[in-house]
Amino acid sequence: MTKPKTAILWVRNDFRFDDNEALCQGTEYEQLLPVYVASESQTPFNRGGASKWWLHHTIDAYKKRLRKLGSELLLVKGRPEEVLLQLAKDYNAEAILWNRSYNPYDADMVGKLIAKANKMQLETIGCKGSLLCEKEFLLKDDGTPYKVYTAFWRNFIKKYELKVLDRPKKIPPLPPKALEHSLSLEQLELLPTINWDAEFPEHWQVGEDRAQEKVRSFIEDGLSRYNDLRDQPNIDGTSKLSPHLHFGEIHPQRVLQMVVSKYGPISSLGDKNIIQYCKEILWREFSYHLLLHFPHTTKKPLNADFEKFPYQKDEDFFKAWAKGQTGYPIVDAGMRQLWRTGWMHNRVRMITASFLIKHLGISWQKGAAWFWDTLVDADLASNTQGWQWTAGCGADAAPFFRIFNPITQGEKFDPKGLYAAHWCPELSKLPPKWIYKPWEAPESELIKAGIELGETYPYPVVDHREAREKALENYEMVKKKR
Ligand SMILES: Cc1cc2nc3c(=O)[nH]c(=O)nc-3n(C[C@H](O)[C@H](O)[C@H](O)COP(=O)(O)OP(=O)(O)OC[C@H]3O[C@@H](n4cnc5c(N)ncnc54)[C@H](O)[C@@H]3O)c2cc1C
Numbered sequence: 504m505t506k507p508k509t510a511i512l513w514v515r516n517d518f519r520f521d522d523n524e525a526l527c528q529g530t531e532y533e534q535l536l537p538v539y540v541a542s543e544s545q546t547p548f549n550r551g552g553a554s555k556w557w558l559h560h561t562i563d564a565y566k567k568r569l570r571k572l573g574s575e576l577l578l579v580k581g582r583p584e585e586v587l588l589q590l591a592k593d594y595n596a597e598a599i600l601w602n603r604s605y606n607p608y609d610a611d612m613v614g615k616l617i618a619k620a621n622k623m624q625l626e627t628i629g630c631k632g633s634l635l636c637e638k639e640f641l642l643k644d645d646g647t648p649y650k651v652y653t654a655f656w657r658n659f660i661k662k663y664e665l666k667v668l669d670r671p672k673k674i675p676p677l678p679p680k681a682l683e684h685s686l687s688l689e690q691l692e693l694l695p696t697i698n699w700d701a702e703f704p705e706h707w708q709v710g711e712d713r714a715q716e717k718v719r720s721f722i723e724d725g726l727s728r729y730n731d732l733r734d735q736p737n738i739d740g741t742s743k744l745s746p747h748l749h750f751g752e753i754h755p756q757r758v759l760q761m762v763v764s765k766y767g768p769i770s771s772l773g774d775k776n777i778i779q780y781c782k783e784i785l786w787r788e789f790s791y792h793l794l795l796h797f798p799h800t801t802k803k804p805l806n807a808d809f810e811k812f813p814y815q816k817d818e819d820f821f822k823a824w825a826k827g828q829t830g831y832p833i834v835d836a837g838m839r840q841l842w843r844t845g846w847m848h849n850r851v852r853m854i855t856a857s858f859l860i861k862h863l864g865i866s867w868q869k870g871a872a873w874f875w876d877t878l879v880d881a882d883l884a885s886n887t888q889g890w891q892w893t894a895g896c897g898a899d900a901a902p903f904f905r906i907f908n909p910i911t912q913g914e915k916f917d918p919k920g921l922y923a924a925h926w927c928p929e930l931s932k933l934p935p936k937w938i939y940k941p942w943e944a945p946e947s948e949l950i951k952a953g954i955e956l957g958e959t960y961p962y963p964v965v966d967h968r969e970a971r972e973k974a975l976e977n978y979e980m981v982k983k984k985r
Pocket residue numbers: 733741742743744745746748749783784785786787788790847848849850852853856874878880881882883885886887888889890893
């Protein structure tokens with residue numbers, strides 16, 4: 504009797520059935536063993552706490568769906584390049600399939616896996632993961648990578664063709680006894696040991712079904728006002744799709760396809776709201792473009808002039824920032840939203856990041872590490888790009904000298920002070936006129952609002968004007984060193 508053709512599906516970061524190339528190829532085998540390998544690679548970018556929370560729940564959702572289709576997800580711990588090969592031997596597999604993860608720190612491990620598999624005559628099939636544009640898809644005419652977003656976007660519109668794969672109707676059965684060695688989800692120890700995630704379930708429903716539903720309802724109800732509302736942090740004006748995209752619960756291609764099927768081809772879109780949304784989806788791609796072509800930027804600035812920027816190491820300032828106790832309500836509201844929900848509005852990400860770097864003089868790397876640990880959508884490409892953009896040292900970055908004023912930013916994007924009042928409830932009785940600068944409020948207003956500065960809410964940790972001047976002086980030093 505001939506052996507059934509068996510393949511291993513290495514599930515990495517694509518927790519969906521729809522538009523999943525490796526899964527579709529896997530259905531061509533007679534037996535398919537889907538495996539998740541929990542491995543702490545020796546890099547500075549192992550998953551942070553909030554990200555692990557999401558991972559736990561997305562694995563759970565994916566397992567349940569596989570089970571409904573008569574399959575299962577095998578959970579193991581170890582080095583993928585060893586564990587997967589052992590499984591291939593144990594189950595006489597002919598191939599290992601996966602979707603690429605686009606994490607430059609995994610390249611070495613994947614290289615070893617392929618080399619060892621080749622020696623065993625085992626086929627390895629790496630497929631397109633959760634990106635629209637792989638590394639070489641968009642390059643400038645001279646073959647070099649883009650550093651300017653607009654040019655990247657223009658070329659994308661010209662070249663890109665949507666080719667979405669439907670979800671497979673059937674999943675091949677598991678090889679016999681395949682689950683004997685599976686760990687339980689709890690044994691992966693992904694959930695926090697302290698009760699920090701208590702509020703997360705109120706804000707997030709994890710998994711592919713929810714991701715698809717969210718896109719559908721956003722296209723129906725939110726997209727036509729996206730550009731007008733996306734900068735207002737007190738409004739749910741954005742799609743909140745970032746963790747779903749990060750974990751591959753939905754492919755960005757499917758998102759674009761859903762937009763296109765309602766509004767027509769991207770190249771001929773006329774509505775600024777819809778164009779802007781597609782452009783934001785493309786910012787994620789641009790971030791990966793930068794990460795893949797300039798992997799050193801996870802640690803070092805793209806603009807090398809900034810390597811010598813005189814950042815300071817003030818732990819008290821850093822703690823005040825991280826805990827949302829800087830005395831600047833827009834910053835504190837953002838940092839508290841992050842801590843409690845694992846997410847922060849994009850406008851406020853820019854303001855809080857700018858405040859850390861420019862007002863407190865602390866390095867973007869330190870801020871990025873905090874976001875990495877606390878964001879459910881922590882993404883090496885987008886986080887690195889977002890921080891370098893704000894610090895003025897990345898591609899197409901905000902110029903360093905454009906320093907966000909934390910008072911006027913609050914007043915402009917949340918004129919009624921609702922965002923501040925929600926996340927800093929101790930300020931909620933203060934009229935909008937003072938809510939973003941409580942230290943300037945008349946004593947009578949503070950008393951009426953029940954605020955005692957320095958007791959119930961902090962005084963500003965730095966003076967905005969002085970901090971701004973100091974930041975600009977530091978920037979002059981960078982410019983002189985050029
Ligand atoms: C300092 C800083 C750090 C950031 N860190 C991350 C991160 O770790 N992970 C992450 O996904 N995004 C990050 N961003 C980008 C952005 O803030 C989030 O993608 C966005 O707030 C997610 O909310 P949304 O899904 O509602 O976005 P929407 O406005 O609905 O946009 C749709 C999608 O487009 C993509 N997108 C939107 N804006 C950006 C952007 N500026 N850069 C890259 N992709 C974008 C996201 O995938 C997003 O889900 C960061 C931005 C800054 C300024």
